[in-house]
Amino acid sequence: MNIYEKIVGEINPHLVCGDMAITPSEKILQAIWFNQRIKRGELKTTKNINVRVLHPGFFNLEAGPDFKNAIIQFDNQKPVQGDIEIDLNISDWKGHSHSSNPNYNNVILHIVWDCPDEAENSISVLPLRPFLESPLAILEDTVGIDFQFPPTLEGVCSKFFKRSDKQRMFLEEAALFRLEQKSIQMSARSSSREQVLWEGLFRALGYKNNSWAFQSIGELKPLILGESPAQDERNIEARLFGLSGLLPYDLSRSHPENDGHLKRLWDYWWREREIFSNYILPGSIWRLSGTRPVNHPHRRIALAARWLFKNDLSSRFLTWLKSPGENIEESFLQLITPEEDPFWNWHYTIKSAKTATFQPLIGIDRATDIAINIVLPWLLAVSRENSDTAGEERVKELYLRWKPAQDNALLKLARKRILGAFSTDATPTAATQQGLIQIVKNFCENSDSICTGCKFPDKIEYILCP
Numbered sequence: 487m488n489i490y491e492k493i494v495g496e497i498n499p500h501l502v503c504g505d506m507a508i509t510p511s512e513k514i515l516q517a518i519w520f521n522q523r524i525k526r527g528e529l530k531t532t533k534n535i536n537v538r539v540l541h542p543g544f545f546n547l548e549a550g551p552d553f554k555n556a557i558i559q560f561d562n563q564k565p566v567q568g569d570i571e572i573d574l575n576i577s578d579w580k581g582h583s584h585s586s587n588p589n590y591n592n593v594i595l596h597i598v599w600d601c602p603d604e605a606e607n608s609i610s611v612l613p614l615r616p617f618l619e620s621p622l623a624i625l626e627d628t629v630g631i632d633f634q635f636p637p638t639l640e641g642v643c644s645k646f647f648k649r650s651d652k653q654r655m656f657l658e659e660a661a662l663f664r665l666e667q668k669s670i671q672m673s674a675r676s677s678s679r680e681q682v683l684w685e686g687l688f689r690a691l692g693y694k695n696n697s698w699a700f701q702s703i704g705e706l707k708p709l710i711l712g713e714s715p716a717q718d719e720r721n722i723e724a725r726l727f728g729l730s731g732l733l734p735y736d737l738s739r740s741h742p743e744n745d746g747h748l749k750r751l752w753d754y755w756w757r758e759r760e761i762f763s764n765y766i767l768p769g770s771i772w773r774l775s776g777t778r779p780v781n782h783p784h785r786r787i788a789l790a791a792r793w794l795f796k797n798d799l800s801s802r803f804l805t806w807l808k809s810p811g812e813n814i815e816e817s818f819l820q821l822i823t824p825e826e827d828p829f830w831n832w833h834y835t836i837k838s839a840k841t842a843t844f845q846p847l848i849g850i851d852r853a854t855d856i857a858i859n860i861v862l863p864w865l866l867a868v869s870r871e872n873s874d875t876a877g878e879e880r881v882k883e884l885y886l887r888w889k890p891a892q893d894n895a896l897l898k899l900a901r902k903r904i905l906g907a908f909s910t911d912a913t914p915t916a917a918t919q920q921g922l923i924q925i926v927k928n929f930c931e932n933s934d935s936i937c938t939g940c941k942f943p944d945k946i947e948y949i950l951c952p
């Protein structure tokens with residue numbers, strides 16, 4: 487044993503002797519699976535069926551199985567695509583109610599730490615313990631819990647992107663295509679341009695979990711503003727809360743200081759509720775968990791109320807396009823930031839405690855999302871309809887210049903799969919991010935995790951690496 491080994495052994499004997507008696511956490515099992523630190527050529531289910539992992543799947547950040555879209559071959563059968571669930575014990579399949587949860591219907595392999603041979607389950611079970619590539623303690627120390635995408639699992643197209651100095655140019659082309667597509671979709675709508683813009687803005691306020699609920703309210707804009715003139719912003723806020731089905735009936739017990747605000751909303755709503763009663767959404771349509779407090783739908787409704795009360799965003803966007811200034815992200819943020827509100831700049835929800843610090847109703851990340859996905863495509867559509875070629879060019883120039891949006895799991899995965907890169911340096915602008923998302927939409931979503939049948943690499947080889 488060398489000196490270093492001795493020191494390590496004294497601090498953590500498991501690392502030296504490779505003790506297998508300990509039970510790992512589920513997170514470590516997930517990391518081992520994702521990095522495929524297993525004897526890949528020897529895997530067998532509890533029923534002695536050979537398992538060949540063609541792709542371990544993509545780590546799932548949503549509710550449901552741990553990995554989605556894995557590709558597994560059992561014995562010599564045709565490979566199957568499906569999801570992977572990882573638990574410590576085989577009994578967790580029933581214990582965690584996976585068997586009755588429809589999110590798990592597509593699971594093709596249940597991975598567990600250890601279980602007796604011939605253990606029974608309705609789906610195939612693979613114990614990991616007998617097939618670890620190295621002793622668990624060493625794996626625990628090396629795989630960590632930060633998932634790394636194994637280089638061998640990069641997409642087929644990544645080799646061309648990695649070699650090319652035209653990567654950015656190509657992503658920008660894909661981004662401009664995406665911008666055009668969004669703009670064409672907006673132009674094709676039969677609603678007025680104004681209404682199309684508002685519905686897009688509302689949808690963006692809902693993020694992915696509540697986009698349909700917000701869109702449903704956005705569609706009611708003519709009703710919300712048209713029935714009777716609103717007295718003030720709170721009047722519009724009351725209509726939006728009432729229509730959303732999110733206006734609480736009872737006062738707050740824990741924070742009675744909020745009751746004045748809630749009573750004021752009810753003062754408006756009880757008088758107007760009858761007019762809107764056919765359009766009230768069920769409260770169950772909303773997904774309120776899993777969002778950051780600062781992005782809670784209550785705050786988004788409050789923001790929408792302020793936009794709607796002024797009802798001048800479309801003309802402000804058109805004016806802004808003519809002279810957006812140097813710092814386009816900041817000038818856009820200012821454009822859509824409402825005046826300070828004594829309640830909503832200090833509360834996450836209608837009943838929550840007062841926050842210790844001022845909370846803006848919108849930040850730069852959401853503003854970027856709204857600009858890139860809604861406002862710039864809309865401005866392109868309007869410029870085109872007005873035969874304003876200078877406006878069209880300005881929209882494209884702003885689109886390509888915009889600073890990157892907040893990174894997310896989709897972008898991380900796409901960067902690694904398509905560009906073979908982990909670093910955000912590979913997507914330095916919002917447009918390069920959008921280009922990447924467009925490639926995922928057009929190609930990855932029509933193939934599988936091992937790129938079967940994807941024609942994209944053949945098409946780009948001579949463009950990126952002539």
Ligand code: SF4
Binds near residue numbers: 641936941942943
């Ligand atoms: S599916 Fe196509 S576009 Fe997606 S990573 Fe594979 S080769 Fe690239």
